[in-house]
Amino acid sequence: MGILSPLVTFTISHFQFLISSQGLFGVLRDRATAFDSIRVADGENKCSGRVEILRHNQWGTVCDRGWDLRDADVVCLQLSCGLAESALHGAAYGAGTGKIWLRHVQCTGHESTLSRCAVVLHSHQYCTHENDAGVKCSGTLFTPILTLFSPHNVFSSGETVRFSCSILPGHHVSEFQLYKHGASTPVATQRAEMSQSRVEMTLPNIKALQQGSYSCCYRIRDSSPSQVLSSPPSNPVNITVVELMTPQHWYNTSSEVRAGSVIKGHSFNITCSTPQLYPGGSFQLRLIRPNGTVRLSLPALSPSVTFTFAGAQSSSEGYYYCLYQVQLGGRTFVSRESQALPISIRDPDPVLSPVVISWLASVLTFVVAVVIIIVVAKVLCNKERKPTELELETRSCVENTYVALSINKL
Secondary structure (H helix, E strand, O other): OOOOOOOEEEEEOOEEEEEEOOEEEEEEOOOOOOOOEEEEEOOOOOOEEEEEEEEOOEEEEEEOOOOOHHHHHHHHHHOOOOOEEEEEOOOOOOOOOOOEEEEEEEOOOOOOOHHHOEEEOOOOOOOOHHHEOEEEEOOOOOOOEEEEOOOOOEEEOOOOEEEEEEOOOOOOOOEEEEEEOOOOOOOEEEEOOOOOOEEEEEEOOOOHHHOEEEEEEEEEEOOOOOOEEEOOOOOOEEEEEEOOOOOEEEEEOOOOOOOOEEEOOOOEEEEEEOOOOOOOOEEEEEEEEOOEEEEEEEEOOOOEEEEEEOOOOHHHOEEEEEEEEEEEOOEEEEOOOOOOEEEEEEOOOOOOOHHHHHHHHHHHHHHHHHHHHHHHHHHHHHOOOOOOHHHHHHHHHHHHHHHHHHHHHO
């Protein structure tokens, strides 16, 4: 057999029996009639003083053996005085009178009254009124403290935000809850283990709509489900979520050239645009060309900015990318780059290009041919025809007859 543990418990009816290295003794638990009332006496206010309980119409005290913050918490909660700031020993508020009704109280911190705590009835430890227990309560439930694990409060969309909610050590609470300002239900809940004074709560894969102010609180739950106490909200913690969209970009140049081209010496513009702006943001334009990379920047005073290039040269040829950048909370956030925008630089067309010369030659040939046809046709129409022999003979006969007739008339 191994060595017995310092404390072993088993239950019969309303009694628990504790077996320790010092022997067997009984513990009374869950007896609502164990005592009738509780108060604090001789303290600075109604929430501090010597703990006294009423039993059989006689006020008595509590022995400070084993008295700790969990026991004191139960007293403070029962008195509606928040949580215990301290569990006092040695008759800190003066020695009481009457019987010492409770010795070696063993509360878990969840009990609604001291009568529900385990109590040693026959302890070997001797108590007098010089050992009267006392409490100093906060008056209200302690306000928890909310902090961020990260050194900054600005996050990129998709990151995980880790919070820490804590109270003073030594108290036992049921659970911690994280709230977003304006919401009635918690966004995260974390159960607390025994005497756990700090828990971590996370918001995974955070989105822009989750930015805002957060606070936490803790809850104390009695063994009775209907008995739940909630603390005041903690200090607020504001977080900002940066969600950068991939910017769009396009270029403007002369309509006389084909898409993706700019005539050498002409000016052209590249416009970058994003649907969401942040204070202090800027647009970055990156040109990748065979002999290196060129970066340009303009402040994002509006959702769109225009980069102007006057007198395009061969050095302006390449692939253009646009991105949006902003610095917030000591961090730099950069959007994804836009798709590549290729631009080539073309030499200007000559005054008489081969195409124009060919076209002019065709027109001139056509005009010359038409002129020649017209001239030939005109010449052919105006040329005199040579008369035949019959026409000559007939003409001579007619002429001779005309002459003869003329002579006879004379």
